Structures are given as C-alpha cells and as structure tokens.
Amino acid sequence: MSLLTVRGLTVRLGGKTLLDGIDLDLGAGERLGLIGESGSGKSLTALAVLGLLPDGAEVGGSVRLDGTELLGLDDRRMSRVRGERIAMVFQEPRTALNPLMRVGRQVAEPLRRHRGLSTRAAAARAVELIDSVGLPDPERAARAYPHQLSGGQLQRVGIATALACDPALLLADEPTTALDVTVQADVLALLDRLVDEHGTALLFITHDLAVLARVARRVLVLGGGRVLEEGTLTDVLRAPTHDYTRTLLAAARATSFTREA
Amino acid sequence: MLTAEGLNRTYRLPRRSLFGAPGQRYAVRDVSLALAPGERLGVVGESGSGKSTLLRLLLALDRPDSGAVTFRGRAVHPTGDLRWFRREVQMVPQDPYGSLDPRMRIGDSVREPLECLRVPGDHRARVAELLAAVGLDADAAGRYPHEFSGGQRQRVAIARALGPEPAVLLADEPFSALDVAVRVQVTALVQDLVDRLGLALVLVSHDIGVVQQLCDRLLVLKDGVAVESGATADVLRAPSHPYTRALLDAVPRLPEV
Numbered sequence: 001m002s003l004l005t006v007r008g009l010t011v012r013l014g015g016k017t018l019l020d021g022i023d024l025d026l027g028a029g030e031r032l033g034l035i036g037e038s039g040s041g042k043s044l045t046a047l048a049v050l051g052l053l054p055d056g057a058e059v060g061g062s063v064r065l066d067g068t069e070l071l072g073l074d075d076r077r078m079s080r081v082r083g084e085r086i087a088m089v090f091q092e093p094r095t096a097l098n099p100l101m102r103v104g105r106q107v108a109e110p111l112r113r114h115r116g117l118s119t120r121a122a123a124a125r126a127v128e129l130i131d132s133v134g135l136p137d138p139e140r141a142a143r144a145y146p147h148q149l150s151g152g153q154l155q156r157v158g159i160a161t162a163l164a165c166d167p168a169l170l171l172a173d174e175p176t177t178a179l180d181v182t183v184q185a186d187v188l189a190l191l192d193r194l195v196d197e198h199g200t201a202l203l204f205i206t207h208d209l210a211v212l213a214r215v216a217r218r219v220l221v222l223g224g225g226r227v228l229e230e231g232t233l234t235d236v237l238r239a240p241t242h243d244y245t246r247t248l249l250a251a252a253r254a255t256s257f258t259r260e261a
Numbered sequence: 262m263l264t265a266e267g268l269n270r271t272y273r274l275p276r277r278s279l280f281g282a283p284g285q286r287y288a289v290r291d292v293s294l295a296l297a298p299g300e301r302l303g304v305v306g307e308s309g310s311g312k313s314t315l316l317r318l319l320l321a322l323d324r325p326d327s328g329a330v331t332f333r334g335r336a337v338h339p340t341g342d343l344r345w346f347r348r349e350v351q352m353v354p355q356d357p358y359g360s361l362d363p364r365m366r367i368g369d370s371v372r373e374p375l376e377c378l379r380v381p382g383d384h385r386a387r388v389a390e391l392l393a394a395v396g397l398d399a400d401a402a403g404r405y406p407h408e409f410s411g412g413q414r415q416r417v418a419i420a421r422a423l424g425p426e427p428a429v430l431l432a433d434e435p436f437s438a439l440d441v442a443v444r445v446q447v448t449a450l451v452q453d454l455v456d457r458l459g460l461a462l463v464l465v466s467h468d469i470g471v472v473q474q475l476c477d478r479l480l481v482l483k484d485g486v487a488v489e490s491g492a493t494a495d496v497l498r499a500p501s502h503p504y505t506r507a508l509l510d511a512v513p514r515l516p517e518v
Contacts, residue, residue, distance in 0.1 A: 037440040038440050151308075180308055180467070181511040181512050181513075182507055182508060182511040183307075184513070207441060210512075210513035210514050211513045213513065213514075213516045237515065238518045248441065251441040251442040252515060254445045255471055256514060256515050257468075257473055257497075257509075258473070258514070259514075
C-alpha cells in the first residue's frame with residue numbers, strides 16, 4: 001500500500017480553482033519530483049498535504065497517509081502528524097527559522113514536542129543531528145542564532161529539523177533555489193544521502209528539471225493546478241506527451257549549460 | 262570602448278575590539294577589463310563575489326577606492342555630469358517589479374530617460390518604436406506596471422534602457438526572476454536586439470547556460486578577484502582555475518537520454 005495517496009485534491013480560494021483534481025501516489029521510501037512553473041500549484045499541493053492552506057481555502061478530495069484521511073483532521077491531531085510523520089523543508093531557510101531562537105533549540109523542538117524528550121536530551125540529540133548534516137563544530141552551531149549562519153548552513157539546519165523525528169514523508173519545496181550552485185550541489189547530495197539512510201519518502205518540488213534529476217527518478221508535471229503528465233524522468237525527457245511539458249523541456253534545454261558546445 | 266583599470270572597492274567591517282582598527286573587505290579587488298564595441302562579456306560568480314559591485318562601478322553608481330572607468334577614452338566620474346555617459350551606457354535591472362514606478366504609465370516610464378538625458382527627437386514616436394521593438398503592443402504605453410506579467414515588465418525595462426540608443430547595455434541578472442519558458446523568450450529578445458543594434462553587453466549572471474548562449478567572453482569572479490577570463494567556449498571547455506572547475510561541476514545538468 002502506498003504511504004501517501006492523494007485523490008482528486010481540489011483547492012478553491014476566492015472563487016478561483018487553484019488545484020483541480022490532483023492524484024498522486026508515493027510509496028514508503030519512494031521519491032517523486034513535482035515540477036511546474038510559478039502558479040502551477042506545486043507549493044499548494046505540499047501545503048494541502050500538510051494541512052497548512054490559507055484561511056478561506058475550500059478543499060475537496062482526499063489525502064491519506066498510511067490509510068488515514070488527513071483532510072478534515074482537527075488542528076490538534078494534524079499538528080501531531082506535522083513534524084512527526086510528515087516534515088517539510090522550505091525554500092527560504094532564513095524565513096523558515098525563528099530569528100530570535102538559537103538554532104539548537106529549533107532543531108530540538110520537534111523532539112520535545114513529539115517524542116517527549118527532556119530539554120537536555122533533546123539538546124544533545126540536536127547537536128548530533130546538526131553534526132549529521134555536516135555543519136563544522138556542531139556544538140557551537142547549535143548555540144548560534146540564524147543570522148550568524150550562511151544560507152547553505154541554515155538550509156542544513158532546516159533539513160536537520162525536518163528529519164529530527166524520522167518522518168515517513170519529507171516535503172521539500174524548492175529547497176536549493178535560494179542557494180549558490182556550489183552550495184546547492186552539496187545540499188542536494190546531503191538530502192539524497194539522508195533520505196536514503198532514513199528510508200524517508202521524498203516529495204521534491206522544483207521548477208528546474210536538472211535539479212530534479214539529482215534527487216528523483218519519477219516525475220509529475222503540474223500545470224494550471226492539474227497533473228499533466230507522470231512518469232519516469234527518462235520517459236518524460238525522451239517522449240513528453242503534453243504540450244506544456246514539451247515547452248518546459250525545450251526551455252530547460254535552451255538555457256541549460258553544456259560542457260561540450 | 263568601455264574600460265576599467267585596476268578597480269578596487271572595499272567595505273569596512275566592524276571593529277573586533279575597542280582599540281583595534283576596523284577590518285576591511287574587498288568587494289572588488291584589482292579588476293580590469295576592456296569592452297570593445299559589440300562585444301559581449303559575461304560576469305559569473307556566486308553571491309558575494311563582487312559581481313554587482315563591479316557593475317555599479319562600471320555604471321558610475323558607486324565610486325572606486327582606486328582605479329578608474331573610462332568610456333571612449335574619457336574618464337567617468339561618479340560625481341560629475343554623466344549625461345553623456347548615460348546616453349551611451351544603459352542598464353537592465355534584475356527585478357522588473359522593483360525597477361518600474363508603479364504609479365507611472367509604461368509610456369511615461371520609457372519616455373523618462375529620453376527627457377532626463379535630453380535625447381533629441383519625437384519622444385512619443387520613439388516610445389512607440391521601442392515598445393514594438395521589444396514585442397509589446399502599442400496600447401501598452403497607456404497601462405500601468407501591475408497590468409503586466411514579469412516577462413512583459415522585463416521587456417519594458419529593456420525598452421527603457423534602449424531609449425537613448427546606447428552603445429553598451431549592462432544587465433544584472435536580468436532573467437533570474439523569470440519562469441523558464443519566459444526566460445527563453447526574453448533571452449532570445451536580448452540576443453536579437455544586441456545582434457541587430459550591434460550593442461556591447463556586460464551580463465552579470467549566476468546562470469552559466471544563459472552566459473554561454475549570449476556572451477563571447479567570460480570573467481569569473483571570486484571574493485572580488487577576477488580568477489579567470491577568456492573566450493566563453495574556451496573557459497567552459499577547459500577551465501584553468503580550480504574555482505571555475507568547481508563552479509562548472511556544481512551546475513546541475515539535464516541527464517542525457
């Protein structure tokens with residue numbers, strides 16, 4: 001049985017249909033790339049899965065995690081799912097972290113909240129997690145405030161926080177878009193390794209096919225709030241069936257850098 | 262035509278201790294370049310490498326600590342009357358949302374530099390001609406920026422820069438705020454205009470694919486220092502500096518299928 005099953009997911013906001021019947025399946029430990037341009041509904045899909053849609057949004061369809069329906073779950077139960085079963089890495093690590101809280105405490109928070117660890121035990125585990133995402137001198141990094149770390153370091157902290165409770169599903173929404181290319185390469189490699197080690201399922205959202213290729217083999221193309229195409233990356237690259245995908249692909253090829261030319 | 266000689270620009274860092282001297286950081290360190298008419302130079306590097314500072318110095322928006330910028334042999338001083346220079350060297354900014362006055366009609370925005378720089382001729386006709394050149398309808402002149410998409414706004418910004426018939430276009434990440442399909446169109450537009458008008462181009466970008474497409478020469482900046490420069494094809498095929506190699510290796514590429 002698949003871990004995440006999304007059926008006919010529809011989101012309306014202010015009279016506009018933003019998601020229009022999204023179907024999606026993700027098995028335990030599987031990876032899926034979600035690709036599309038701005039406004040295609042990529043981020044909204046992730047937010048709907050997390051139950052973090054803006055006020056006034058009308059949601060329809062079904063989002064099941066391990067068979068449990070998440071849509072319509074009350075706040076208390078949904079907040080237990082978030083952070084423990086499903087975690088998310090955001091695009092902008094600087095806005096995703098609390099600027100007034102030391103980094104170590106932020107990594108420790110889900111452990112205290114969901115796992116009931118004592119402050120001291122959670123702090124110790126946070127240092128281990130910070131170490132596991134490759135920050136030098138993890139004890140010192142844990143005491144730092146977000147402004148004292150670089151964007152790449154903060155995104156590593158974001159990944160450590162997300163993986164703290166060993167979630168079954170990790171949503172990553174353009175996690176490297178705000179980073180320089182050399183840092184991006186390191187963060188993608190880190191994500192790839194950790195997701196593998198933890199056996200976490202990954203839903204990776206991006207507008208960049210080349211970035212997607214580094215972490216996922218299966219891809220779902222979104223456009224105008226609908227699933228236009230789904231398949232292995234190789235199939236989609238070789239024989240895109242939808243016009244929109246062809247445009248996206250032609251554009252990606254036209255601006256992509258080639259070593260040989 | 263446009264040259265920079267030994268440009269340095271430093272910023273002060275906070276004092277480490279009460280009596281210590283404040284630290285210094287080079288944003289641009291001893292960078293020289295020469296741009297011939299019609300030549301296209303790509304400046305690549307990561308955040309903090311000095312790309313944007315270099316562009317500001319070339320545009321005389323900022324004063325170097327030492328070194329000089331000259332245009333056709335004439336010194337460019339940030340403090341003097343630069344109208345002659347602005348007529349020849351124009352800029353396309355990164356963010357089409359931030360660069361256009363939201364309360365000004367598009368036509369007025371495009372006309373403004375023509376007036377400020379006292380460009381002779383019929384400005385009304387020129388605005389219509391410019392909008393057509395960047396692929397916008399004539400009625401765009403009467404509309405406001407919020408009525409346009411990001412790609413269309415970037416077209417407006419390009420029209421505005423082309424107004425005074427400059428010889429050089431400087432562009433700071435002009436495509437990075439655009440979606441990939443729109444980016445292709447705007448990149449093609451710039452390429453076409455630069456070709457047709459014989460413009461020289463300095464393109465600051467972190468996107469090596471775009472630089473490869475548009476530029477015949479390449480300058481790689483790291484921590485304010487020009488670590489490598491040369492013909493684009495040569496640098497990309499056989500980078501000589503370890504940093505350039507690391508940078509090129511890190512760029513994600515589409516898999517071969």
